Amino acid sequence: MRMVDIIEKKRDGQALTQAEIKWFVEGYTKGEIPDYQASALAMAIYFQDMNQTERAELTMSMAESGDMIDLSSIHGIKADKHSTGGVGDKTTIALAPLVAAVDVPVAKMSGRGLGHTGGTIDKLEAIPGFSSEMDTSKFIKLVNENKIAVAGQTGNLTPADKKLYSLRDVTGTVNSTALIASSIMSKKIASGADAIVLDVKTGSGAFMKSLEDSVELANAMVEIGTKVGRKTMAVISDMNQPLGKAVGNALEIKEAVDVLKGKGPEDVRELCLVLGSHMVYLAKKAESVAAARQKLEQVIASGEAIHVLKMFIRAQGGNDAIVDDETLYPQANYHIAVKAETEGFVKEITADKIGVAAMQLGAGRATKEDEIDLAVGLILEKKIGDYVEKGDTLVTLHASKSDVKEVEKIVLDSYTIVYEETEKPTLIYKEIHAE
């Protein structure tokens, strides 16, 4: 085969065969196909798109380019959840113990944060002693024993995707539905889950800003998952403002723990229940999605969800006493109120800007090498739809230093306050199921 023929074929709008896609992915991963030819192909795909079969082939070839985690020795249907990323998204931390508490095995691989959205592994490290480093055999043992383990992604998961994603980032080819969907799904398939619930965020703070684009991406991923034999569904959820009130590692853990105690902000709780019910239903632990939800509500009310959370924390070396004693979390030195300069109704809270403010406080990384401060972050005291008086606290900053004028400015810029009454945004826009 010759790479130039494959590029020309796609450039001219023809579908690539399984053999051609596999040959490209293998050759590119090994370094036998140069970046300039891979970029030309990515650009051809950007303009000409790929059909469903090509997308599924690209996904499988990328998944098979590195380790494929074999979870077959874990009993039952393993459920996984993936979010396309948002500010304040701590759902995994509440959701994983929640569904494990109704007997669904959760073998979750998560990443660290880069840029303005945080990573689950960083957040979990705010629990003193907690470690997500383990080999596959320990990972499987923990899931078999406790129904739950959360591990950092292994070094050799989907190397083809890593290489191609970095190349797309600098060649203007990130924004192709075929390439995004295959990239995300290749990682999910390689991580070994049988059932996958996708949380596709939409809105100003999301990767996909419009509902139409989010639906297109969700459909593409559900089609790929289904085609390669995984039960897959997607929920389109709001990211026009950060999720919940807390942004920052330790602060988000506290909020997730609150949800498992039957407290916490309504949006986080609702999203966990919606995503969780689909995971439980796909894992065949309930007759219907409504019955699954009831089971989840029961384990929150009975305290079983908190019991599983504590077991999970202990099993991964963490101090489970944090669940009952908030003084054990890393604490920020300063609590600084950012106050409203006008009265009115909150119309917008640009999630990206709040993410950047949290990053500037030290909660996130601008580069891979940056150290993060687990204690810092912010609490949104007012959300879209709330009425504020001039001088009311909009946000409380948890900071390591007292002079955070720049951050205060970013936070104020992120809020739009208007005279007319505003409505709370819809939390769940759509659910997408396999046909």
Ligand code: URA
């Ligand atoms: N996230 C991914 O993992 N891949 C993409 O291509 C885009 C977002």
